Amino acid sequence: MKVTCAASTLGQGLHTVARAVSARTTLPILNNVLLQTSTQGLQLTATNLEIGIREVVAAEVEEEGGITVPARLLTDFVSAHPDEPLTLTLDKKTQSLAVHSPHFDVVIRGIDPADFPPVPVAGDGRKVSVPQADLRQAIEQTVVAASTDEGRPVLTGVYVQLNGGKATLAATDGHRLAVRNLALQTGGGDVETVIIPARALAELSRILKAGSEAIDLTVGAQRNQVFFRSGETELMSRLIEGTYPNYQQVIPSQSTTTITAKTQDLLFTTRVVSLFSKDAANVIKFKAESGKLTLTANTSEVGNSVAGVEARVEGQDLQVAFNSKYVLDALSIVGSEEVQLGFTGPLNPGAIRPVGRDDYLYIIMPVRVAM
C-alpha cells in the first residue's frame, strides 16, 4: 500500500471515524483504525463492535493494500502535523506503516487487517432519507430521555418507526418520554420499527452536518443492523432486540391546566430555583393559581426559593412536583420560542410541547411529595 493525501483531509476523516474507537477494550485491534485503499481514495474504518464508522478520504493511490494502526496515535500525529501532503507506505513484512512528509519520517507498528472485525456494508433493505439537520435535532430531542440502565436494554434505545412519508423517534427511561415526528425526504412504505441504541444515535448526531443535505437510513435485510450514509461517511449500528413498551398509552389526550411561557424565561427560572433543590433530590414544584405560575424549591438546610414566571395560565389551579433535571432537559431541547405545559393533576403525567409546532412531545411523570 502506498497513498498520498493532505494532512488536513486525513485528519478530518480520522476525527470522524475515531468516534467509534473503543476507549477501553480487551481486544487490542479495536483501538486501531483500518486503512484501506479504494477506488475513491483511502477508506478509514473504526468499530467498537456496537457501532462502526467508515469514511473515504481523497487520496492518490499508488499501490493498493491495507493495514490497521493505533487510531489515537495516528490521529494525534496527523492533527498536529502542518497541512502538507503525507505519504503512507505499508511495509508488509513488518506490518508497519511509514508516514513520510517534508518534515517527518515516522514508522507506526500495526496489526494485520485480516484480524480486524468485519464492518458490514448496507445491502438491500428499507431505505429512506431525511435532511441531516432535522435528524440531528430529532436525535438531540429524544436521546436525552433514553435510559442508561442496561437492566432494561430496550429502553437504552430510541424507538424508530417508519410509516409512509414519516418517521417517529421515541425514547423513555421509564420516568419521562420524548417523541419527535420527522418528515422523510424520500422513501415511504409500510410501517417498520427498529430500536437503535441511543449511544449510536448520539455518535451519529456528532458527525451530522447542519443544513438540508440528506442522509440515507437503511435497515439491514437481516433486521439486526441499521446503516446511515451521507456522502463518503457511513455509520453502522447493531439494533436492540426486544419489544418496545407501548408508549402511546401514556400520552395524555387532554389537559385541565395549560401554561404557556417563553421557553428561555421558564428555563432560566427553573434553573435558578432548582439551585435550592439540590439537597431535596432536585424536586421543584410548579404551582398554577389564579392565572399565575410560581416555581418553588426548598430544603431544610439550603433554604428555599420562590419565583414567579410570566406565563399564560388557563384551566384549573394545580400544584405538581417534578425532578427539575427532567424539566431542564426538556426546556433545553424543545427548540421553540414558546413552550406549552399541560397537566391533568398532581399525579398524572405532564406534557411539554413547543408552541407553533406539533412534531414534538415530552412527557414527565411527577414526583409524589408532601405539598
Add this chain to the structure above:
Amino acid sequence: MRALDQQPAVARIEALAPDVADAIAAGEVIDRPAAVVKELIENAVDAGATRIAVRVEGAGRQLIEVVDDGRGILPEDLAIAFRRHATSKVRSLADLGALSTLGFRGEALASIAAVAEVEAVSRARGRDEGRRLWLAAGAIREEGAAPSPGGTRISVRRLFFNTPARLQFLKQPSTESAAMVRATSDLALAHPEIAIQLRLEGRSALETPGVNDLRAVVAAVYDAALAAAMLQVDHSGVSGLLAPPSVHRATRDHVVLMVNRRRIHHRNLVYAVEQAYRGLRQQDRFPIAVLDLRLDPSLVDVNVHPTKREVRFRNEGAVFSAVERACFHALRASPLYQLETAGGGLQLRESSPWALPLAPGSDSARVDSPAQPVGLAGVVRPELPALSYRAQVLNAYLVAQAPGALVLVDQHAAHERVLFDRIRRRLAEGGRSTQLALVPEVVELSPAQLAAFEAQPDFLRSIGFEAEPFGPHSVRITAVPLELPASEVVGVFERVLGDLEGERTPDRRLHEVAALLACHSAVRFGDALTRESAEELLSLLAATEEPISCPHGRPTTLVLRDDQLRRLFKRP
C-alpha cells in the same frame, strides 16, 4: 331433683377411635405443607434415590407429589408402610442408638395419610411389577398392581381436608410456598449428591445438579456469585461452606446445620457460627453457612422431637467449640479478615477525625496504645474542618486542603452519609419523595419475597416504593424512591423485601432502609466526578450531622495534620 337432673352427666373416659387418634398424632408431625415435603423427601433420600422431583400445586393444598428413583417399597409392604410405627429403618431398640437414616419413627406416611388423600405407586428394585395404593383419611380405598417406572411416587392431595382447624391455621399461600422452598433447599444442601428438583405451581423453584458439589447447590439455592464467594470449611470434623464476612442476611435462617447429613435445628450451634464472626459482622446481620458435623451416631440423640428437628449431644460444649473453631479457621482465609489482622498500620477512629496512620517504628507509635486519637479529646459533635477541594484521585478519593491539614475523602462513603441523612430525615418526617413511573418495571419475585410484599405494603409505600401485583409471581413497580438510579431499582426492591423477613423495631428498620437506599444511590468508587459535583459533595458532607463516618460506620474522611505528616517525613 329436677335441677339435679339437668346437671350434665360425668363424661366417660374412652380410648379415642383410631382415626381420631391418628389425626391428633399426625398434627405433631405434619403441621403444614412444608412438613409433608420434608418427610417425603427424607423418605426418598433414605431409599437411596439419586433424583428426587417434587411438584407442588395450590401452595400444597391441592397437590404435593414426590417422585424418586430409589429402592422402592416391596408390594407386600406398601399397605404396611402407611400403618403407624411401621418402618424399615429401625428393627430393635438398640438400632435407635445408632441411627444413620433420616427417618426412623415410622410415623410420617401414616400421619400424612391421616390428614389427606394419598396415592402411592412404587416398584421395588428387582420386581417386575409395581403396586398402587390409594388412601383417604388413613383408610385404604384402593389397592392393586400398577405399572411403575421403578422407585416411588407419593402424591398427596387435599391436605388437611378432614382437619379444618389445621386448614385455618395455614398462612398465606406465598408464605407456605416459601416454607416448602426452604425445606427443600435445606435437604438439597444436605444432599448435594442427589439431584433435587422443586416445581412450584408449574414453575421451577429449585433445581440442583446432584453432582455432589455443595457449591453447585448453594448456587442453585442462593446465586452463583455467593456460591463462588463461599469459604471452604473443613476442620475439627466440621465441613461445608461459610459466607465471607462481607455477605450477610437479615435473619438467622441461613445457617444450615447438619449432624451426619441430617438437618438439625440447634440455637446454640448457630450462635457458635456467629461467634466465629466476632468483630467481622454487624449485630443485626447474620451469616450464611452450610455445615455438616461428623459425629459418632451414638453421641447424638435425635429422638427428642417428633419432627426430629432438635437433637441432644452427649458433650455439647465440645461440639460448640468444634463448630466455632472450624468457622474461625475458614474466616482467617477471608480477605477482609487478613486485612484487619495484618493491618496494624491503618487505625481509623470513628470517634474523631483527627486520627493518623502510625507507621510502624515511628516515634509516636506505642504498642500499648496504637490508636490513641491525637488531640480534640472530649469533642461532643465531630465536625469537619473547612475543606477546600483540590482533586479527585483514582476516581475514588477527593483530596482537599484544610487549615494545616491534608484531607482525603472517600467519595462513596461521603455521598452515602449525605444521602443517608437526607433520606432518614424524610422517612422520619413521613414526607415522601417518590418518582412515579411512566413505564413501570415488572419484577418476578420468589415466594418469600412475594409474602413480604403482600405483608408490608404500607412500609414499602412509606419508603417510596409503589408496586402492584402483575400476574401470579410478579409485581409492577409503579413508583421508586427519588434518589435511586434506575439500574439499582430492582436490586434494592428485592433486598428490601428480603430484609423484611427479619424482625426489627420500626426505628431500626428505618435506619436500615435509609442506609440501603443511600448506599445504592451514592456515587460509586470508580465514578469520575466533575469539579462542581466534588465541591458540592464536600459542602453537603460538612453540613451533615456526623460527617466523619458513613451509615455503616466506615470513615468518610481521613485528616492528615501537617505536624503529623512532618513527623512521618522525619522533619524537625
